[in-house]
Amino acid sequence: MILVLIHFLFLAAFTVRVLWRDDLAPTSRLAWFIVLMVLPYFGVVAYLLFGEINLGRTIHKRHKEVFAKIHEVGERSLGNCHSNLDDDVEVQYRVPFRAAASVDGFKTTVGNRAELMPDAATARSRLIEDIDSAKTHVHVLYYIWLNDTTGTNVAHALMRAAKRGVKCRAMADGLGSRAMIKSSLWKEMAAAGVKVEVALSFKHLLRTILFSRVDLRNHRKITVIDNRVTYCGSQNCADPEFRVKPKFAPWIDIMAxxxxxxxxxxxxxxxxxxxxxxxxELLQDLPLDAAPLPGGFAAQVFGDGPTERRGATPQLFSVLMGTAQRELVISTPYFVPDPTVLNALLAAAARGVEVTIVFPKRNDSWIVAAVSRSNYRRMLKTGIKIHEFKGGLLHAKTLTVDGAVTLIGSTNMDVRSFDLNYENDILLRDDQFTKSIRERQQAYIAESEQVTLEDVLAWSPMRRFWNNIVATMSPVL
Structure with missing residues (x-):
């Protein structure tokens, strides 16, 4: 009897905790109730590990302090590069740029140029060339950094730069790059003069489990060289063969x-x-001189994460979808949309926008694959075109609007990118660069097979049942 009482008190305590939180969407709250009721002890452990998006008061306080300095320095360094949007972005596309700026404070700048890399090998060779020509600074941050050919070549390029007096800093995520961080190559970089740092380290694992959650990660991919060149896209510091998950290779990425x-x-x-x-304190050491390049386009960085405003990324995606007049094309490897994004997609298609989405046919996450496909029937009935890429794991995250606006970067269309990960993207308005992204998206479509409503209706009842069961848990994935 006492054990039964303890059992119910235990569940009641966590149920009250879920009810007490006003930052949870009703769908997430319901999903946690189901987990706690159906699998009580597993559910309690899962909630302790993954239930709350919180890095702790100290981190949030530090984040406010850091970004206050970032914004002050940004205004001082980039004030002459900011756009008022009226002259650089058509009225129908201005709202997404304002929405992005409302999150991290990075305003739209003018005078930018971009070159889309033709493939992963070229992207890495160009990056290493840029590092080898660096004169002042090289700063890199990767979610996944493997000590394979690509990872080793980048590490050696950083060491070469450090030895000739270039200030080099390298940061990697504590989970995604855990093997690299423990490797002799990481120690070799530090010994060669490269300053190394771990993002979201597991140094204090027990404290993380008790007061935060272990799967809040830094998913960004940032490379900045001499404040002259930056790379943005989906490619981690790893070979396309991606040795940690070789059976899904090659990883198909996009970099600009x-x-x-x-x-x-x-x-x-x-x-x-x-x-x-x-x-x-890095800001005093950064060369941030910036001037618009002749003939350049309007663009801005969008950085989001668990210390920013909740729901900011799905709101931006929804606004972008809402601006589409003719065409909306998306590629994403992971599709676990919240209702905001899913409804924006459906609304765009319903009002006559040609909406096309490309997913990988074989996903490295069976859970994500099931959740994605649970939405197929509804999307297809609304007129959305769905293609599944067959040439490897399509890892490119792209969104284009009317052949005019592009969003490119690290953000997936799933709840992890929306709520749990630090992400970085670039939002831009340019016909020529967006045309090159559209051509790449079209190349993905050419290597895909289209999924029709008839295909989905032909799925077995068990397959549809399974997809929907898994999707029920999508708010807490």
């Missing part, structure tokens, strides 16, 4: 090389991560 004032914004975003995790 940017020049112009947006480089300084990415530099400031890197500085925020470095200062938040390593405490080093």
């Amino acid at each position: 090389r940017f020049e112009g004032p947006v480089v300084a914004q990415n530099h400031l975003l890197f500085a925020s991560d470095w200062m938040l995790n390593g405490q080093e």
Whole structure:
């Protein structure tokens, strides 16, 4: 009898905790109730590990302090590069730029240029060339950094730069790059003069479990060289063969090389991560001189994470979808949309926008694959075109609107990117660069098979039942 009483008191305590939180969406609250009731002890452990998006008061306080400095320095360094939008972005596309600026304070800049890399190998060779020509600074941050060919080549390029007097800093996520951080190569970089730091370290694991959650990660991919060049896209510091999950290879990524004032914004975003995790006061050491390049386009960095406003990223995606007049094309490897994003997609298609989404046919997460496909029937009935890429794991995160506006970066269309990960993207308005992204998206479609409503209706009842069961848990994935 006492054990039964303890059991119910235990569950009641966590049920009250779920009810007490006003930051939970009703769908998330209901999902946690189901987990706690159906699998009580597993549910309690899961809630302790993954239930609350909180890095602790100290981190939030530090984040406010860091970004106050970031914004002050950004205004001083980039004031002459800011756009009032009226002259640089058509009226129908201005709202997404304002929405992005409301999150992290990075305003739209003018005079930017970008070059889309043709493939992963070229992206890495160009990056190493840029590091080898660096004169003052090289700053890199990766979610996944493997000690494979790509990871080793980048590490050696950083060491070469450090030995000739270039200030080099390298940061990697504590979970995604755990093997690299423990490797002799990491120690070798530090010994060669490269300052190394771990984002969201597991140094205090027990404290993380008790007061935060272990899966809050830094998913960003940032490279800044001499405040002259920055790279943005989906590619981690790893070979396309991706040795940790080789059966899904090759990883199909997209990377762009940017020049112009947006480089300084990415530099400031890197500085925020470095200062938040390593405490080093970096801003005094950054060369942030920026000037618009002739003939350049309007662009801005968008950085989001668990210390920013909740729901900011799905709100931005929804606003972008709402601006589409003719066409909306998306590629994403992970599709676990919240209701805001899913309804925005459906609304765009319902009002006559041609909506096309490309997913990988084989996903490295069976849970994500099931949740994605649970939405297929509803999307197809509304007129959305769905393609599944067959040439590997399509890892490119792209969104284009009317062949005019592009969002490119690290953000997936799932609840992890929306709520749990630190992400970085660049939002821009340019016909030519967006055309190159559209051509790449079209290349993905050419290597895909289209999924029709008839295909989905032909799925077995068990398959549909399974997809929907897994999707029920999507708010807490």
